[in-house]
Amino acid sequence: MHTEILKLGLEVINTIAALKMLLQPSKLAKQKIALVPTMGALHKGHVSLIKIAQQNADIVVCSIFVNPTQFTDPKDLEKYPRPLEHDIEMLQEAGCDYVFMPSVKEMYPVPEQWHIDLGSAEFVLEGEFRKGHYQGVTQIVKKLFDAVDPDLAFFGQKDFQQVLMIRNMVAYFGLGLQIISCPIIREEDGLAMSSRNIHLSAADRKNALVLSRALQYVTDHFATDSIDDLLDQAKQMINATEGVTLDYFTIADTETLLPECEKDSKQLVALVAAKVGETRLIDNMILN
Ligand SMILES: Nc1ncnc2c1ncn2[C@@H]1O[C@H](COP(=O)(O)OP(=O)(O)OP(=O)(O)O)[C@@H](O)[C@H]1O
Ligand SMILES: CC(C)(CO)[C@@H](O)C(=O)[O-]
Numbered sequence: 001m002h003t004e005i006l007k008l009g010l011e012v013i014n015t016i017a018a019l020k021m022l023l024q025p026s027k028l029a030k031q032k033i034a035l036v037p038t039m040g041a042l043h044k045g046h047v048s049l050i051k052i053a054q055q056n057a058d059i060v061v062c063s064i065f066v067n068p069t070q071f072t073d074p075k076d077l078e079k080y081p082r083p084l085e086h087d088i089e090m091l092q093e094a095g096c097d098y099v100f101m102p103s104v105k106e107m108y109p110v111p112e113q114w115h116i117d118l119g120s121a122e123f124v125l126e127g128e129f130r131k132g133h134y135q136g137v138t139q140i141v142k143k144l145f146d147a148v149d150p151d152l153a154f155f156g157q158k159d160f161q162q163v164l165m166i167r168n169m170v171a172y173f174g175l176g177l178q179i180i181s182c183p184i185i186r187e188e189d190g191l192a193m194s195s196r197n198i199h200l201s202a203a204d205r206k207n208a209l210v211l212s213r214a215l216q217y218v219t220d221h222f223a224t225d226s227i228d229d230l231l232d233q234a235k236q237m238i239n240a241t242e243g244v245t246l247d248y249f250t251i252a253d254t255e256t257l258l259p260e261c262e263k264d265s266k267q268l269v270a271l272v273a274a275k276v277g278e279t280r281l282i283d284n285m286i287l288n
């Protein structure tokens with residue numbers, strides 16, 4: 001048995017064959033199919049993606065798959081949260097149509113090589129600190145696109161560089177689907193929601209706030225202060241916070257992700273990554 005219909009209509013699917021079979025009538029009826037790829041441990045950020053997908057498509061498929069090929073730290077993979085029952089309840093409540101939860105064997109039946117040209121932005125920021133990460137991300141997202149054949153796919157702006165890399169992968173293969181970037185959902189105090197927040201101790205949780213505060217400082221002072229001053233101030237705020245180790249804080253061009261020293265007509269984004277206690281978090285804000 002590869003599918004299970006649960007109350008409130010959510011259907012849980014574990015194989016690509018079952019998924020294709022179930023989606024076939026929708027495809028024949030020319031319904032718009034949306035995919036929301038996730039690694040589970042769902043929170044309100046994920047639910048917001050499902051809701052935006054529902055507004056833009058007839059059928060919404062959410063995938064939950066903790067993809068081994070994008071993890072560069074085996075401990076990070078091992079401790080990645082997997083609260084499956086909670087996730088299914090959240091998807092039922094959100095009115096999602098299908099959840100695709102394949103095994104590793106289903107997605108990677110045989111060992112395979114994957115390397116595609118994602119452009120120079122692959123190697124900066126997350127790509128520098130998690131070498132090979134975006135090869136793994138694009139490898140699994142291409143497999144998910146092949147399995148679902150969606151008209152649209154929804155991703156969070158929280159993983160800013162990821163959206164760019166996925167757009168580059170779509171261009172590389174000439175895929176005819178739309179990639180939609182959705183706003184970052186935050187806790188009331190500003191912390192970006194993230195599955196990894198669950199690992200934060202009470203002290204880490206308080207210290208983690210400096211990331212969104214530093215980004216907000218840069219946003220609030222962007223019109224008046226120089227980029228150098230903004231970066232100095234933001235880095236000082238973060239470095240002065242106990243238990244927080246900065247990987248990067250940068251103001252970059254939204255297209256190339258290269259650092260920018262001047263404010264000109266380009267769109268700029270402030271991006272941060274830091275370890276808070278043992279937990280590595282990322283966040284960003286678009287500046288103009
Ligand atoms: N706070 C958020 N607001 C909006 N979208 C989000 C948020 N957090 C994650 N997403 C998006 O949800 C999708 C699935 O992400 P994922 O399952 O890795 O969750 P996550 O919270 O980013 O976990 P992680 O701890 O791995 O960063 C991605 O497109 C991601 O950008
Ligand atoms: C897009 C994704 C589901 C691919 O594994 C993952 O990188 C994520 O959750 O952002």
Ligand code: BAL
Nearest residue numbers: 039070071133159162
């Ligand atoms: N949302 C990003 C997935 C990862 O950290 O691997």
